[in-house]
Amino acid sequence: MKDDLAVRPGRTLAAVALVQFMVSLDLSVVNVGLPRIAAGLGFGAVDLTWVIHAYALTFGGLLLLGGKAADRYGRKRILLLGLGLFALASLAGGFAQEPGHLVAARAVQGVGAALLAPAGLALLTATFPTGRARVRAFGTWSATNAAGGALGVLLGGLLTEYAGWRWVMFVNVPMAACASALAWRGVAAGPPAARGGRPDVLGAVLATAGMTLLVFGVVRTDRHAWTSPATLTTLTVAAALLAAFIRVETATTREPLLRLGLFANRSVAGANAYTFLIGAAMTPSFYFVSLYLQQVLGTGPARTGLMFLPFALAVVAGSVLAVTFSRRLAPRALLVVGGLLGATGLAWFGLISPGGAFLTDVLGPSIVTGAGFGLCLGPVTSLATLGVASHETGTAAGLLNSSRQIGASIGLAVLGAAAHRRGGGTATPTTPTTLNDGYALGLSLGAVLLAAAVLVALTVLGRSTPSARIERTEDHDPHPARSSGRP
Structure with a gap:
């Protein structure tokens, strides 16, 4: 039976692109408004970080489960469910009256994002399986994905300064409503993938708990050092849970949450490693450049966004x-x-100075880094699902998003700690000069991570991608249980 997901490819692309723009926007739109949020709700300096961490925890911890749910219960259904949760949580966050209310709303936002992000990417993969249409679709997706992250800083600054911090939450509601309308009318439901066996509940629990603890341990390094008992204990338990998950996935007779045979596909393995490094380099870069503009050059929130x-x-x-x-x-x-362009741009950013200016220290490296990022984002996303059987595209999409999110969390924690130490830590008073030195180091380390991503592309990824013939054969395999590695 012919898949009806491709009935309205233009509307599907528009819906998925808007979904990814919203998710990327939310990762950065809140950052600029944090000082106003703290003043408005009475957050303490330490507790304020949980406005970011609550979202990162549930988003990063549930992505694999969200991808599997999309494969098992239908991508459109899970996409619409995720959009509904995301919109309601954004509305509740905008009306928050206490710190706990906003943190809880951000956690539910993360749950919604963990459902809709892999479902949207799986829909895009199924709608555009091969050819130039696939290249154009993933190019559009990559542009909206990265533009959402960058424009989030602009929009966050403008909304915070001229409309109030609550609008950095409210802004998601109309976008989610538009995306839901596009998906409802423009994406055919399509039957969910065949359920070849009982779901692997134990594997789901182990993977979700392990990934959540991993992200939790990393994001708390702003309060507990990497060598502290709290951090070491958390990361050790996370590693044990993930090791147990791998063991269960290799031995289970149920339908696995993540078929480990996916990593035998060099495109999947290489794309996830590349994406991990991209996330670890680029997310801290937004953070450092934003702080450089505001805390070193004294730029206001709205101008920083511009x-x-x-x-x-x-x-x-x-x-x-x-x-x-x-x-x-x-x-x-x-x-x-x-990757080389991005590394060059971040190395250029590493030359920032306390007496710098936008035209001399920010504009040039922004253009070089942004162009490099745009060149690689679409191809790496396409590679992560190319050659993957249709009944596993949601899982592959969730895996890719997990790699990006965990890379971003670890990169921000590690590079942020290095920048903090270079800037004098807590031992000496901070000045524009010490802050500048820390941010410059963080940006330079980001360039090193992008250089490592280039090495991954050269060594892990083959000279050519899996052929369209192979992909079509897998997509139409009449024995999905055999192709997925299940007995």
Whole structure:
């Protein structure tokens, strides 16, 4: 039976792109408003970080489960469920009257995002399985994904300064409503994947608990050192749970949460490693540049947001160029070129100075870094699901999002700690000079991570991607249980 997901590919692309824009926007739109949020709700300096951490915990911890749910219960159904949760949590967060209310709302937002992000990416993969249409679709997706992150800083600054901090939460509601309308009318329901066996409940519990504890241990390093008993205990338990998950997945007779045979596909393995490093480099970069502009150069929130606009436009331009170049260059070549451009831009950012200015210290590296990011984001996302059987695309999408989220959490914790130590830590009073030194180190380390991503592209990813013939064979395998590694 022909898959009816491709009935309205344009509307599907619009819905998925808007969903990813909203998710990416939410990762950065709140950051600029944190000082006003603290003043408005009475957050303490330490507790305020949980406005970010609550979202990261549930988002990162539940992504694999969200991807599996999309495969098992239907991608459209899970997408709409995730959008509903995300919108309601955003509305509740905007009306929060106490710190606990906002933190709880952010946690539920993360649950919604963990459902809708892999479901949306799986829908895109199924709707555009091969050819130039796939390249264009993933180019559009990558542009909206990265532009959401960059424009989130701009929008967050403008909303915080001129409308109030509550609008950094309310802004998600109309976007979620539009995405739901597009998905409801433009995406055919399609039957869920065949349920070949009982779900692996134990594996789901182990993976979710292990990933949640991993993210929890990492994000709390702003309060507890890496060598502290609290951090070491948390990370050790997380590692034990994830090891037990791997053991269960190799021995279970049930339907596994994550078929480990996916990693035998070099595109899947390489794309996830590359994405992990990209997340570990780029997320801290937004953080450091935003703080450099505000705390070193003394720029206000609204102007800081406007200064991120060249980066967003460069990302869009890079994504368009990736579509154009993909007709002549293999995805691996685009990942190498994009990674090298991004590393060059972050190394340039590492030359910032306390007496710098936007035109001399920010504009040039923003354009170079943004263009590099745009060049690689679409190809790496496409590679992460290319050659994967249709009944596992949600799982592969959840895995990719997990790699990005965990990379971002670990990168921000590690690079943030290094920048804090270089800036004098808590032993000496902070000055624009010491802050600048810390941010410069963090940005330079980000360049090193992108260089490592280039090495992954050169060594792990093959010279050519899996053929369309192989992909079509897997997608139409009449024995899905056999192709998924189940007995």
